[in-house]
Amino acid sequence: GEDVEQSLFLSVREGDSSVINCTYTDSSSTYLYWYKQEPGAGLQLLTYIFSNMDMKQDQRLTVLLNKKDKHLSLRIADTQTGDSAIYFCAENREGSQGNLIFGKGTKLSVKP
Amino acid sequence: KAGVTQTPRYLIKTRGQQVTLSCSPISGHRSVSWYQQTPGQGLQFLFEYFSETQRNKGNFPGRFSGRQFSNSRSEMNVSTLELGDSALYLCASSGTAQGVGNTEAFFGQGTRLTVV
Numbered sequence: 001g002e003d004v005e006q007s008l009f010l011s012v013r014e015g016d017s018s019v020i021n022c023t024y025t026d027s028s029s030t031y032l033y034w035y036k037q038e039p040g041a042g043l044q045l046l047t048y049i050f051s052n053m054d055m056k057q058d059q060r061l062t063v064l065l066n067k068k069d070k071h072l073s074l075r076i077a078d079t080q081t082g083d084s085a086i087y088f089c090a091e092n093r094e095g096s097q098g099n100l101i102f103g104k105g106t107k108l109s110v111k112p
Numbered sequence: 113k114a115g116v117t118q119t120p121r122y123l124i125k126t127r128g129q130q131v132t133l134s135c136s137p138i139s140g141h142r143s144v145s146w147y148q149q150t151p152g153q154g155l156q157f158l159f160e161y162f163s164e165t166q167r168n169k170g171n172f173p174g175r176f177s178g179r180q181f182s183n184s185r186s187e188m189n190v191s192t193l194e195l196g197d198s199a200l201y202l203c204a205s206s207g208t209a210q211g212v213g214n215t216e217a218f219f220g221q222g223t224r225l226t227v228v
Contacts, residue, residue: 033217035219041221041222042116042118042202042219042220042221042222043202043204043219044219045216045217045218045219048216088155090155099145099157099160099168099170100145100147100155100157100204100217101157102147102154102155103154104154105154
């Protein structure tokens with residue numbers, strides 16, 4: 001299909017790991033991104049992965065990429081209440097990082 | 113280093129009017145992209161400017177236009193506003209002064225436009 005797909009909601013308990021999944025569409029996409037949006041705010045770039053990598057770790061964040069299945073995931077270890085937000089995955093198409101295609105976002109709720 | 117600055121933060125306009133939004137990218141960045149965010153459609157790409165030229169365009173009507181100045185600041189204009197244009201408009205900057213593609217796009221806080 002044409003869309004970048006994400007599940008809409010995820011609820012976890014504080015201290016647990018969160019895994020947010022995304023399916024993208026363009027096998028030629030060079031970079032895949034994860035952004036975080038808190039209420040009333042813009043998008044904060046969390047991390048990105050180059051398409052020739054299959055894993056990237058950055059502190060509590062781990063990104064896994066399965067290029068064959070066009071599947072991307074973001075794992076947040078030791079999830080905190082401050083991680084509650086909407087998480088967007090995005091792919092770049094046509095080789096330009098200026099043209100990002102976003103998923104609809106996954107709303108992560110962290111319960112104390 | 114200052115981030116991406118969008119002005120104004122909030123705007124209320126009447127149907128049929130036009131509006132101009134402004135975006136100042138991170139110093140040294142030459143690419144500015146605009147996105148529209150609505151609850152129903154999510155984030156949709158409007159257009160991208162690089163060195164004062166439109167490099168990419170999304171699927172929006174001609175009422176949506178933009179431009180970029182020599183200092184990389186960008187404006188977008190929406191004419192003949194419709195109720196459905198109510199949205200959060202986000203701009204993102206990327207790219208280096210050397211023109212080499214940068215892997216990261218940094219977003220501003222957005223302009224919340226309400227059309228009544």
